[in-house]
Amino acid sequence: MYQITLSEFPEKLRMLVSQAQLTGDRLEITQDGETVAVISPVTRRKRAKFGMMKSRTRVLGDIVEPTSDLVDWDVLS
DSSP: OEEEETTTHHHHHHHHHHHHHHHOOOEEEEETTEEEEEEOOOOOOOOOSTTTTTTSOOOOSOSSSOSSOGGGOSTTO
16 A cells, blocks of 8 residues: 655646556555545456356246247248
8 A cells, every 4th residue: 555645645646546557556645644535446347248147037937838829820820
């Protein structure tokens, strides 16, 4: 974790934010020896494209058989 005083913060802001993004380290901003703010990079999880809905669905019936009787369809005649 990197610490910087509040008076140094405005002039080094851009450099510190890019450093936090690259390294993943948190940045503490202090004033009179006390922490007044903490900057930490946002961590984004990469989601798998295949199987992302696994365990979120439920099969309520037979998914192989047709939903209606095929004899009743006019198209098949």
